[in-house]
């Protein structure tokens with residue numbers, strides 16, 4: 117059940133990041149998981165939905181998981197090496213008695229995607245609001261691409 121606590125930590129950090137960014141809504145969470153993580157991303161997603169069910173700012177955000185490497189140490193020969201595998205073997209001696217650096221987080225929130233609300237309401241003065249130039253003549257491919 118410790119995924120619940122882990123997810124709570126992620127939710128707190130995402131909320132804090134959104135506040136700092138002045139966002140009204142978090143749309144994406146980018147997370148990295150190291151091989152030391154003994155849980156599935158799906159369980160984090162499940163708890164995330166549960167925890168943010170009534171949270172307007174965080175509800176419905178997409179979670180993106182990436183694998184990260186972690187520092188591992190061979191208990192047999194002391195070799196230290198980075199690995200992305202949950203059950204690595206030592207590159208020096210082949211032993212599978214390998215431990216992960218306990219100081220490294222199993223999961224980290226690396227970035228959040230936010231929606232900072234309707235434009236123009238509290239925009240700073242100045243007229244450098246970047247209007248996208250209207251697209252010129254569209255390319256020959258028709259929208260949808262179907263030729264039927």
Ligand SMILES: [Zn+2]
Pocket residue numbers: 190191192193194195206207208209210211
């Ligand atoms: Zn070794």
